[in-house]
Amino acid sequence: MSDERFGSLILRREGGRASIVIDRPGKKNAIDEAAWRAFTDVAAAIAADPEVAVVVVRGAGGAFSAGADIGEFVTLAEADEARRDAFADAVRDGEEAVASIPQPTIALIDGACVGGGCQIALACDMRIAGATARFGVTPAKLGIVYPVASTRRLVTAVGPSAAKELLFTGRLIDAETAAAIGLVDRAVRPERLEAEVDELAAAIAANSRYSLAAAKRTVDALGDPEPDLAALEALWRGGFSGEDLAEGARAFLDKRPPRFTWRRARGPQPAS
Structure with a gap:
């Protein structure tokens, strides 16, 4: 296991899994401007690491994130337009950096997940919450x-409708309600949260990197009004010429787990 610090974010690598830890427990992991900017750097480091198959995003100290650092808003309200724009750019760029990580991402949500914390959680591909999360x-x-x-x-x-209710009221909801409306994929007993995420991450990491990268790009692209269907078709066809297909087919016939070797530094590659 290795840790690398990017301000109040920690990038932890262990085998094929990386974790982004929001590490401001004294402020319930409130995300300040520096942290929003750090998400861009952390995401770039993950995208450049061919060994990372899956990413877990979490908070330190029993909270995911209580949201933005409200103390910054006080000065922001009195700042000039250029300063406000710089802050808005940092928030936008940090969230989009998380959303653009090419590997599958899982938000492990414990405790508070509010405002900016929900932004980061929603930028992840999957969200698993402990039953005590709010x-x-x-x-x-x-x-x-x-x-x-x-x-x-x-x-x-x-x-x-549910989005409007959350936005209009600003009320807090529990994990069971969040799961019922689709804000999280499932809510589990607090003592099972780590194990559930570990099991999900391990199941993902065992699969072909090519398949994972292509599947994420395809699903995300199909949410656009005008997806580049030719590029998606190329991703699909590219799998037939890849080393992972040869290994996966052999492993299936041999009745053994596959040992995939494809990494993004080698082809065929999902187009960026």
């Missing part, structure tokens, strides 16, 4: 507006 989308309580991309992800996850 969720909220609270910009209306602060006089601000949830980002467009974040709102789109929220609507995609829970539907327009």
